Amino acid sequence: MVNTRRIVIENQRILINLLKKPLAFPLLLGFFVFLTWISLRLQHSSSSSSHPKSAQERSNPDLGILDGDDKVNLVRFSLASLSPVRKDDRGWLLDPVVLARDSRLKGGAASCLSIHVGEIRPGGLRGNHRHHTCNETFVIWGAKTKFRLENHKVEKGYAEVVIGEDEVAVAVSPSGTAHALVNVDPVRSTFFIGCQDSNMPNNSSTSDYKVWKDL
Ligand SMILES: *[C@@H]1O[C@H](CO)[C@@H](O)[C@H](O)[C@H]1NC(C)=O
Numbered sequence: 001m002v003n004t005r006r007i008v009i010e011n012q013r014i015l016i017n018l019l020k021k022p023l024a025f026p027l028l029l030g031f032f033v034f035l036t037w038i039s040l041r042l043q044h045s046s047s048s049s050s051h052p053k054s055a056q057e058r059s060n061p062d063l064g065i066l067d068g069d070d071k072v073n074l075v076r077f078s079l080a081s082l083s084p085v086r087k088d089d090r091g092w093l094l095d096p097v098v099l100a101r102d103s104r105l106k107g108g109a110a111s112c113l114s115i116h117v118g119e120i121r122p123g124g125l126r127g128n129h130r131h132h133t134c135n136e137t138f139v140i141w142g143a144k145t146k147f148r149l150e151n152h153k154v155e156k157g158y159a160e161v162v163i164g165e166d167e168v169a170v171a172v173s174p175s176g177t178a179h180a181l182v183n184v185d186p187v188r189s190t191f192f193i194g195c196q197d198s199n200m201p202n203n204s205s206t207s208d209y210k211v212w213k214d215l
């Protein structure tokens with residue numbers, strides 16, 4: 001007891017002596033500048049992960065993809081941050097029809113008369129077709145996934161984006177619009193739900209298949 005108290009007093013004396021020295025002020029100043037730098041760094045990294053990424057960050061020049069989410073009728077949410085799909089610590093939950101409507105995505109399914117739930121393994125492709133008798137709303141998650149949508153306002157006739165493995169995306173494909181999902185992830189599986197507003201027979205008179213030859 002006595003010993004530790006003496007050590008504490010001794011330490012205080014050393015500190016006070018140190019502060020009296022002419023070097024103490026620049027040292028302290030340096031220390032506070034360092035603290036400020038650390039806190040700014042932390043603030044910056046936390047804000048950059050919770051804010052939506054810019055269109056530039058979302059595009060992937062390595063894959064030849066430079067289009068914006070607006071051109072493929074898509075909204076995405078990062079699972080790492082607070083977002084409309086991450087309500088609490090249990091994980092995410094969403095209603096695709098309501099989310100598409102609230103995100104002002106036009107031309108999606110107004111209700112889900114027919115639903116497809118599926119997996120796409122790495123390198124796999126689904127879609128690459130055009131339905132003429134239904135609007136479709138997608139939810140896509142689980143892996144790095146390329147989403148392509150027919151869009152004649154874009155010079156090449158379509159737009160495409162890559163959804164990250166830590167994102168959930170909701171996209172809409174109005175009736176008569178071709179769409180394709182490609183898993184471009186090396187290991188993870190893509191999962192998706194396709195909600196259609198008519199239970200049309202899936203046949204060649206209501207849909208065009210293998211729309212894009214490069215996929
Ligand atoms: C698709 O959406 C359009 C409006 O965006 C609507 O007129 C049409 O009834 C919807 N359903 C089908 C099956 O086309």
Ligand SMILES: *[C@@H]1O[C@H](CO)[C@@H](O)[C@H](O)[C@H]1NC(C)=O
Pocket residue numbers: 116127129202203209
């Ligand atoms: C419809 O059938 C074709 C093959 O006949 C298939 O490639 C396509 O994935 C099917 N689409 C849906 C939404 O089931």
Ligand SMILES: *[C@@H]1O[C@H](CO)[C@@H](O)[C@H](O)[C@H]1NC(C)=O
Pocket residue numbers: 200201203204205206
């Ligand atoms: C394909 O769908 C259309 C439209 O619903 C229907 O009239 C036609 O009989 C179907 N064809 C086949 C081969 O199932």
